[in-house]
Amino acid sequence: MKNKRELGSLGERRALEYLKSLGYDILVLNFYSRRGEIDIIAQDKGVISFIEVKTRTNKKFGIPEESITPKKRERIIRTALYYLHARGWSRVSCRFDVLTVNIDPKTGDTEFNLTKDAFQLEGDSYRYVG
Amino acid sequence: MLAKVLSAALVGIDGVLVEVEVDISNGLPSFTIVGLPDQAVQESRERIRSAIKNSEFSFPTKRITVNLAPADIKKEGPSFDLPIGIGILMASEGIDLKLKDPFLLVGELSLDGSIRPVNGIISMTILAKNSHIDTIFVPYENSSEAALIPGINVYGVKNLTELVGFLNGEKILSLASPARAIRINEVKGDFSEVKGQEQAKRALEIAAAGFHNVIMIGPPGSGKTMLAQRLPEILPLLTEEEALEVTKIYSSAGLLPKGGGIIEERPFRSPHHSISLAGMVGGTTNPRPGEISLAHNGVLFLDEFTEFRRDVLEALRQPMEDGTLIISRAHGSVRFPARFMLVASMNPCPCGYLGDTKKACTCTPYQLERYYSKISGPILDRIDIQIEVPRLETETLIKGSSSENSVSIKKRIEAAREFQASRFKDGIRANGLMKPSDIKKYCRLKPPLQSLLREIVDKFKLSARSYDKLLKVARTIADLAASEEIREEDILEATQYRILDRKYWEKKFS
Numbered sequence: 084m085k086n087k088r089e090l091g092s093l094g095e096r097r098a099l100e101y102l103k104s105l106g107y108d109i110l111v112l113n114f115y116s117r118r119g120e121i122d123i124i125a126q127d128k129g130v131i132s133f134i135e136v137k138t139r140t141n142k143k144f145g146i147p148e149e150s151i152t153p154k155k156r157e158r159i160i161r162t163a164l165y166y167l168h169a170r171g172w173s174r175v176s177c178r179f180d181v182l183t184v185n186i187d188p189k190t191g192d193t194e195f196n197l198t199k200d201a202f203q204l205e206g207d208s209y210r211y212v213g
Numbered sequence: 214m215l216a217k218v219l220s221a222a223l224v225g226i227d228g229v230l231v232e233v234e235v236d237i238s239n240g241l242p243s244f245t246i247v248g249l250p251d252q253a254v255q256e257s258r259e260r261i262r263s264a265i266k267n268s269e270f271s272f273p274t275k276r277i278t279v280n281l282a283p284a285d286i287k288k289e290g291p292s293f294d295l296p297i298g299i300g301i302l303m304a305s306e307g308i309d310l311k312l313k314d315p316f317l318l319v320g321e322l323s324l325d326g327s328i329r330p331v332n333g334i335i336s337m338t339i340l341a342k343n344s345h346i347d348t349i350f351v352p353y354e355n356s357s358e359a360a361l362i363p364g365i366n367v368y369g370v371k372n373l374t375e376l377v378g379f380l381n382g383e384k385i386l387s388l389a390s391p392a393r394a395i396r397i398n399e400v401k402g403d404f405s406e407v408k409g410q411e412q413a414k415r416a417l418e419i420a421a422a423g424f425h426n427v428i429m430i431g432p433p434g435s436g437k438t439m440l441a442q443r444l445p446e447i448l449p450l451l452t453e454e455e456a457l458e459v460t461k462i463y464s465s466a467g468l469l470p471k472g473g474g475i476i477e478e479r480p481f482r483s484p485h486h487s488i489s490l491a492g493m494v495g496g497t498t499n500p501r502p503g504e505i506s507l508a509h510n511g512v513l514f515l516d517e518f519t520e521f522r523r524d525v526l527e528a529l530r531q532p533m534e535d536g537t538l539i540i541s542r543a544h545g546s547v548r549f550p551a552r553f554m555l556v557a558s559m560n561p562c563p564c565g566y567l568g569d570t571k572k573a574c575t576c577t578p579y580q581l582e583r584y585y586s587k588i589s590g591p592i593l594d595r596i597d598i599q600i601e602v603p604r605l606e607t608e609t610l611i612k613g614s615s616s617e618n619s620v621s622i623k624k625r626i627e628a629a630r631e632f633q634a635s636r637f638k639d640g641i642r643a644n645g646l647m648k649p650s651d652i653k654k655y656c657r658l659k660p661p662l663q664s665l666l667r668e669i670v671d672k673f674k675l676s677a678r679s680y681d682k683l684l685k686v687a688r689t690i691a692d693l694a695a696s697e698e699i700r701e702e703d704i705l706e707a708t709q710y711r712i713l714d715r716k717y718w719e720k721k722f723s
Contacts, residue, residue: 130274163241176239178274200274204243 094138094184095122101195102182107132116165119158123182124166131177132199133163138184151181156202179203216303219317219346220296221337222281222288225500225540225547226465228333228340232282233293235300240276246297248281251289260291260322261298268326268373273305286545292331295320295350298373299380311382316348317341326373330354333465334473335457338362350376356389358464358473361457395474397463398481401442405618409609410436416600416710417441417556418622421448422629423689424643425682426533426555426595428518430717431602432572433565437558440602441514444556445481446619448512449627455510455642458550462509466502480511482553486520493525494532500540500547505532508553518557519587526592529555533595536646552646555596559588561717569604585718597645597682599713629692644689649681656684658699665701669708673715683707 099109107125114121123134137150159179167175181201185194216235221228244258265272279297281288296318302308319337321329334355339362341349348366351359356369367389370376378384404414413429417440420427429437451459460476463469469476484493484504495503505513515521532538536552561567563584567574576584593599633644636655641647647655658666670680684699687707691699 160241167241174239176275177241179242200242203274204241 090138090140090186091136094186095136097186097193098123098134098136098138098182098184098195101184101197102134105197111166114162114166116162118161118165121159121162121166127178129176131167131172131175132180133159133166133177134180134182135159135201136182136184138186140186140188151201160204214304214306216300218296218300218303219315220293220319221317221340222286223290223292223333223336223465224286224545225549226333226336226462226502226506227548228337229286230340230344231286231288231293233296233300234280234282235297235304236278236280237273237275237301237304238278242274242276244277244279246279246281248279248284249287250281250293251287253291254281254288254293257291257294257297257322260294260324261301263324264294264322264326264373265298265301267324268377270302270307270373270377271305273301275305277301277304290331291321291329292319292333294322295328295352295373295376298322299376302377308377308380309382310380312348312380314348315346316350317346318350320350320352320370322373328352328370328372328376330471332467334358335361335461335464338365338367339461341365351389354471355473357392358460358469358475360389360391361460361475392472392474394477395470396478397468397476398445398478400446402439403446403619404440404443404622405616407436407439407443407616409605409616410440410602411616413437413440413600413602414616414622416598417444418447418626419686419689419693419710420554420556420598420645422626422643422693423597423633423685424554424645425597425686425689426645427557427598427600428593428596428713429556429558429600429602430561430713431558432569432604433560435602435604437602438516441483441512441516441556441558442481443619444512444514445479447623447626448479449623449630450477451479451510452642459510462502462506462550466507468507480508481514482508482512483514483516486515486517488521488525490522490525490528494528494538494551495540495549500542500549502549503538503551505529505538505551505553506549509550510552511554512556513553514556514558516558518559519584523587523589526587527589530591530595554645557596558602571604588718590718593714593718594676594678595682597686598710600710601713625693628695629689632692632695633689644685644692647685647688652681652684656688656699662699662701662704666704669704673708673712675711679711683711686710 102125107127109125111124114124121133122136125132178200179202181198183196214237218233220231220233222231262272299318319331321331323329330352334351335358338349338359342362342365350368350370353369353371356367359367368386369389379386431437456475456477463476482504493503495501495506532551538549538551540547562574562576563580564575566572641651687699687703690703690706
C-alpha cells in the first residue's frame with residue numbers, strides 16, 4: 084500500500100461490492116457538504132442508511148470502530164441532516180451503519196464487519212424538523 | 214405510532230398520576246424524553262435500550278419522543294423505566310395489547326430486562342385505586358407492599374418478557390398477596406431492667422397511654438436514655454389506619470426492607486443532636502420526609518435536648534401543634550404527616566450535677582442562664598409532662614428493686630387506650646391529641662375541682678396552653694384508673710408534672 088488515500092479508496096471499493104452483495108441500493112458515494120462527509124449513502128429495505136467505511140491493515144492503532152469519535156459522529160449526523168433536507172425527504176426511516184474493512188497487506192484478503200444502527204442522535208442536541 | 218401508558222410520580226409521600234406518551238416516527242434515529250425529567254430519568258434511556266434488546270425484542274431504529282405529562286411536575290427517579298419501555302414496545306407494535314382496562318405501571322429496569330423495586334409503591338397503589346384504575350403492575354419485590362391496598366388487582370412482575378407476555382395474553386400472572394408485619398425498632402430491653410426511677414416510669418406510662426410529650430431532666434447516668442429506649446416495648450400497636458400511614462411514609466422514603474411489609478409497631482426515632490434542619494423536618498429541593506415524619510404515630514426521642522441546634526428545635530413547634538408539616542418550595546408545597554410524641558432528655562446543667570445529692574455543681578450562673586435559654590418557652594410550653602430523673606440511691610443501685618416488666622405495663626396502657634377510644638367518637642386517637650374544643654367537651658370538671666384548678670392556675674401562673682395540657686394529662690391519669698370522671702388526685706398528679714419548668718427555668722437566675 085502506497086498511502087492512506089489509496090488504501091481508503093481501495094477499502095471503499097471493496098465495501099461497495101460487499102454492500103451490493105447484501106442487497107443495499109447505493110444512492111451516493113462520498114457525499115460532501117460544508118459540515119462533513121459521508122462515505123456511502125444507501126437504501127436497505129426501505130431504510131436510508133448512512134455508512135461510514137473504515138479501512139485498516141492492522142490493529143496496531145486500535146480497532147476501526149474506535150476511530151469514530153463523538154466529533155466524527157456529530158459531523159456524520161449533521162451531514163445526514165443536510166442530505167435529507169437537500170433531497171426534501173422528511174419522514175423517512177434512517178440509520179447510521181459502520182462498516183469496517185480489514186485488508187491483509189500481504190495476501191490482500193479482505194474481512195468485513197458491518198455494524199447496523201451503530202449510533203443514534205443524543206437527546207435533542209440536533210434540531211431536526213421532520 | 215403513538216402509545217399512552219399510565220404511571221405515577223411521587224410528590225412528597227403522595228402519588229401523582231403521570232401519563233407517559235411515546236411517539237415513534239421516521240427520521241434520524243433518536244430517543245428524547247421531555248416533561249421535566251431529572252438526571253435519573255434522562256439516564257433511563259440507556260437502561261431501556263439495553264433492557265429491550267436483552268429481552269429479545271427489537272429496539273426501533275426510529276425517532277422516539279417520550280413525553281411525561283403533566284409537564285409541570287418534576288419527575289425524578291428510575292420508576293418511569295418500565296412504563297417508557299412498555300410504551301416503546303406498544304408504539305413499535307411489539308405488544309398486541311389484550312388487556313382492555315386502564316392499568317398503571319411502575320418499575321426500574323435493569324440492563325438485562327429484569328425489574329427492580331422502587332420507592333413509594335403504597336402511595337402509587339392508593340393513587341391508582343382513587344383514580345379508578347383496576348390494575349397495577351409493580352416490581353415483584355414491591356408487590357406484597359402494593360397488595361396491602363384492598364380492591365385493586367396487583368401484579369408483581371419480575372422482568373420485561375414476563376410483562377409483555379401477560380399484556381399479549383400469552384402468559385398468566387398471579388395476583389400478589391399482602392405483606393406481613395415487619396419490625397423496624399431494635400429491641401433494647403425490658404422496663405424491669407431499669408433500677409428504681411418509679412416516678413419516671415409512671416410518668417412514661419401516662420405519656421404512652423395518652424400520647425403526651427415528655428421531658429426528662431436528670432444527672433448523667435440516672436437512666437433517662439435507658440427509660441426512653443424501652444418505650445417502644447410498652448406502646449400499643451398501631452391501628453390499621455395508622456399502620457398504613459406509617460408504612461406509606463417509610464415506603465416513600467425508601468426505608469422499608471427488601472420485600473416490603475407493613476409496619477405495625479410504633480416507630481421510635483432517635484436522631485443525633487447534630488441533625489440539620491432539613492434532616493429533622495424534611496427538605497431539600499425535592500422534599501423527603503424528615504425525622505419528625507418518620508416518627509409519625511410514634512416516638513421522637515431527642516437525647517441531650519439542649520445540644521440540638523436552636524432552629525431545629527424551634528421548627529418542631531408548628532408540627533407539634535398541627536400534626537402535619539407543609540414544606541413549600543419554588544415548585545409547589547408538600548404536606549407531610551408528623552404527629553409524633555416528643556420524648557426529650559437533658560441534664561439539669563452543663564456539668565450535669567445541679568441539684569445532685571452527692572456531687573457539687575460547678576456551673577456559673579451565666580453558664581446556667583445560657584444553658585436554659587437554649588430551650589425556648591414556646592417549646593417547653595408544648596411539653597405536657599416534665600419529670601426529674603434523679604441520681605439513684607446507693608441502696609436501690611446495689612440491691613435493685615424488683616420492678617414491673619414491659620408486658621404488664623403495656624397491658625395497662627392498652628386498656629387505657631381502649632377506655633379513651635370508647636369515649637371519643639370523632640376520630641381523636643388519644644388524649645394528647647385533643648384540640649381545645651375537645652377538651653371542653655371531654656374534660657368537664659365538677660365545681661369543687663374547678664375551684665381547685667383555679668387555685669393551681671393562679672399559683673403557678675399557668676398559660677392557657679399549660680392549662681389545657683394539665684387537663685389532658687389529668688384525663689389520661691383518670692383513664693389509666695378506668696374512671697369516667699376526672700378526680701382530685703388526677704389533677705394533683707398532673708400538676709406535679711407541669712411545674713418543673715418553674716424550678717429550672719425561672720428560679721435559677723432571678
